[in-house]
Amino acid sequence: MAINPAAMNALPDLLTRLGGSAPLTLSLPEQIAARLSERIVSGAYTPGQRIMEQAVAEEFEVSRGPVREALRLLEKDGLVIINARRGAQVTNPTIAEVNEIFDIRSMLNGLRDRLIAESPQRAQLALLLEPEIAKLAQTADTSGAGDEYIDIVLRLNRLLTQAVNNQRLQTILGALAVQTVRYTRLGLSTPQRRQQSVQNWQSLLRAIRDGDGDAAERIARQRVIDSRDAAVEHLRAQAAASAQFAA
């Protein structure tokens, strides 16, 4: 067992994805997947980079078998793409693909928040959400990158996803969250955007409290569409800048 347990809690998403009966001990492939996943989302592995089975196996001092399976797990989360006889490489989504993913997330977040707003536990959950959203309002004005704000948003989303009574939806949303976490940051980078975001969260909270599923779905969908537009805008700007730099 060559995997260092210290880095094990790096990707709690992987744990939450397992849902229901989460085993306390991660399998060897899961441990490897968690380590690699961390490197991909942190940018240590750059988009498009190939990941060679043998190299990973040697680094972690295991054979290629578990590494193979770890790469399959990462493919399920959309972090790598595997081509027959050409192995795995870190995904490098085009702007169009980012659009695609956010469109899907928009619909499924809409379903999630509708189900929550129509569930019997909505009042209970609203109580849980309230202080987090209050904290959100406090940190929205902060100038700078807004890392704290983003942390709270991610936590709120995790809360809602874990609360919904639809196991399969939890699984899919968990995977989509892994794929979009790189971009949500872009959509909350200015105080103005964060102000808008806070208002959306407050509206959502009201909808959940009132048991208004239609409103909850509408708000959730709009929220994701907004962050999609912001992310795409940023990506276009980045692409334009790097094109200019290359010239």
Added chain:
Amino acid sequence: MAINPAAMNALPDLLTRLGGSAPLTLSLPEQIAARLSERIVSGAYTPGQRIMEQAVAEEFEVSRGPVREALRLLEKDGLVIINARRGAQVTNPTIAEVNEIFDIRSMLNGLRDRLIAESPQRAQLALLLEPEIAKLAQTADTSGAGDEYIDIVLRLNRLLTQAVNNQRLQTILGALAVQTVRYTRLGLSTPQRRQQSVQNWQSLLRAIRDGDGDAAERIARQRVIDSRDAAVEHLRAQAAASAQFAA
């Protein structure tokens, strides 16, 4: 190469799922997955049944490696569930889980048909759909199980899924289609239900022709919800019958 090519076209869904650059030759694991998939959806493997790697490997005269990967592929489609150190077994969805899956399908079909209705190719696609839906209207009245009707419905759905300009959505819908094909039959078992279904398809066709994305989404979602309700109703009846039989 011990796999008999004769049974290869049994599950075209597997091919369509590959999307974009579908290779003409299926890998060994994919061939095994196709064979096993056929047995599961046909009922030859009963829900809950365990699938042992060694047994499958011996039958197809390959080693356990490719069989392992085939089982992972089936897990992606939701046809088997794999537990650590306990192997794979055919999924046996509860009524609640069937509900879950249809809820997700409802949202994503809504997105699909909205995107299609709002796409520039909508007129072109409407022309393609028209004769199929006309055929649908003709076969709706037929008494009996309505196998032909169901075939057309499945074809229509495949057409729409392939037409949408969202690769990731195609992939997810393909997997969901594999999981729900067992149940769509239940929702179209009577001429009355088929009449209702035809009207829905005609409304959808109009919405696509008019470029009315809102209407397309609304109709698509309702269509899936209807078939969900019909399927759940049937499953409850089945469960009640078998419970009585056991007593």
Added chain:
DNA sequence: GTCAAGAAGATTGTTGACAATATTACAAAA
């Protein structure tokens, strides 16, 4: 200078054996 063909190297796909773990059958005790 560019492109094509071929060889050498690198990388994934597959296999069979061994290790670790789970399942089952059976016996003994409450």
Added chain:
DNA sequence: TTTTGTAATATTGTCAACAATCTTCTTGAC
């Protein structure tokens, strides 16, 4: 009769080696 502990068996997890395929580099011709 039911439950609990234990041994035997069955099954998955991992490994290292070999085969098949792809990539890259070199060489040569135009």
